[in-house]
Amino acid sequence: MGGLESFKPAPVDAEQGEERVVLDDTSIHRALMRIAHEIVESNADLKLLYLVAIPNGGVPLARRLAQNLESLTGNAPRLGILDTTLYRDDLATRGTRPRLRRTEMPSSVDQSLVILVEDVVSTGRTIRAAMDALMDFGRPQSVQVVALVDRGHRELPIKIDYVGKNIPTQPGESVVFRSEPQDESSDEALEVVVQSLAGSDSGLNPSQGVGELA
């Protein structure tokens, strides 16, 4: 079914300050291969694996992880996309409603070993929302979490099972995962950058930064 994505105005980059790349395409792919090995090592019945990506950033990561798992085990795990927006704990206190993203869960999660895949985890609130959303799709045997980046500042008792890289950050900084090349000349598809925000209010732009919401 066609999406209405085409209606969306192109995202306007907030005024950016300093920016440094902390993970480039090669290191992201290496991290995802290592994580695939760790998943195989820690889960007995690989047929029960069900990768659930948290959009937007989790989707390309989960796809890559699924390919890696298939090449290691010969089985492609199930792959779903789960938007957590309607389960957020800050909807009542925000003035603006965040845009919804798509949810595509191909089957129930009953009895499966669910692996949530997120790009950047910080406070843990998105993972909390994702667990609530997940329970509406059944009763998984277990839930584990993959984060490409763990930037600390946890506010809830959430544990990350598989981490690409720990990147300690200052409150004024944001961590952004990009799955599209920034310019045509670059063939580096994936990267993670740390931005130190120029304006103190630019971090509140709701259409920006998957990172802030993590």
Next chain:
Amino acid sequence: MIGQDLLGIESLDRERIELILETAEKMQEIGTRDVKKVPTLRGRTVVNLFFEPSTRTQTSFEIAGKRLAADVVNFSVSSSSLSKAESLLDTAKTLDAMDPDAVIVRHKVAGVPQRIADVLDAPVINAGDGAHEHPTQALLDMLTVYQEKGRIEGLSVAIIGDIAHSRVARSNIYGFTRLGAEVRVAGPPTMLPPQVDVLGVKAYTSLREALDGVDVVMALRIQNERLGGGIFPSVREYSSTFGLDRAKLRFARPDAIVMHPGPVNRGVELSHDLADHRPSVILDQVRNGVALRMALLYLIAGRDFPQDQE
């Protein structure tokens, strides 16, 4: 994003309409789950304030609110007890004292939702007022067309029936023209409003000419109370001239879809066959209505700081 109230399509710009449609598209997925409920509006109260009976629209709003976990209360008032303007606003104030998070208003008089919005703190959604507007019907129609055709811009839409007295027609004219479609209206001369061209549409008294090459045919319900009211000679004549059947539909594009806001007077606006089968998409319209109203409640209801919106 879309403002405090939704009183009509006339005041919505293209960007807001697209935000609502995009949000509704995401809401459709919830209707496909086993557990058709998300906790988004938990603890919020949505009041259906219907001064005119409408089982379909009221039920659609009720299901939409419940799927978002809101408490939905139906406050139905018979029109007879509200003949005085004073008591109308008293009702609204009484309601306001109960702290609802959104109020859905349907009334036979144009402008009542606006009057109620003026005195209420809670956001108001117009569920149809007189011959003025029926914005949620138009939005669900736009969603249905978008999903059938993949676009709205550049399509031709013919609206057939009692255009002059139809809030559905008016809201759809605003909506479809704003999204870049060509809109035509057709009906007996007594049912076409004077100077309808100021709304950016072309009026036809020949069904054949109106249907020529259109992508979407929207038939309006002939209101029973207007039957025999002098604006057209007989139901039979209306049906033979403007009632749609497969033969007349051949004037439209071969892939044209047929829509109707319901309930259909079978054999009057649509033949029995068309009322039930493709290319009519009437049940999709109903299904989309729930997702569309969920989107509106999500965007409008239960925000503590609506003043931050703009």
